[in-house]
Amino acid sequence: MTISQLARKHGLSRSTLLYYDRIGLLKPDGRLGNDYRHYSPEAEKRLRQIRLYRQTGLLLAEIRRLLERPKKDLAAALERQLYEVLTQIEALRSRQRVIVELLKNRRLLEQVRNMDREKWVKLLRASGFTDEDLGRWHRDFERTDPAYHQRFLGFLGLPADEISIVRAHSRQH
DSSP: OBHHHHHHHTTOOHHHHHHHHHTTSSOOSEEOTTSOEEOOHHHHHHHHHHHHHHHTTOOHHHHHHHHHSOTHHHHHHHHHHHHHHHHHHHHHHHHHHHHHHHHHOHHHHHHHTTOOHHHHHHHHHHTTOOHHHHHHHHHHHHHHOHHHHHHHHHHTTOOHHHHHHHHHHHHHO
16 A cells, blocks of 8 residues: 555545654555555554554654553553543633633623733632642643643733743642
8 A cells, every 4th residue: 555545544644644654653664666655454553553542642752652562551651641631621620610600700701801810810719719729720721731821821911020930830840
């Protein structure tokens, strides 16, 4: 099977397979007479595994390690990934609670348009957030979307040096 046939069959771009080749994740079995890459059924089976692992959110470097190591590493990697997903779900639930509280109280929702740090912390406290919850919220925000975390802190009116401190503290814990 050629690279284009393999890509089309699995709903991937040709450039994705070229990238996989370049990083050593999926090598062709050889070249055809016209110098096209040739992939065997075994390579296609490996690609199915790669795609399955990608669906779990595993990084390509981790997938490469898993394909090269014994199966016992797979369980550990998937457990770590599951923990990561659960952490992300909890972060989203925290954001969801804040949004729900804002929507319940339209007056608070109107204040968001004029939000600053003090109002934001007051809003979170009114929603039941503890110091630990606030720290977790920042850590999760920094981990899941660092660029947006920075913009949000700027939106609250924090000066650049304080933003740097908050983000550094969020990354350390």
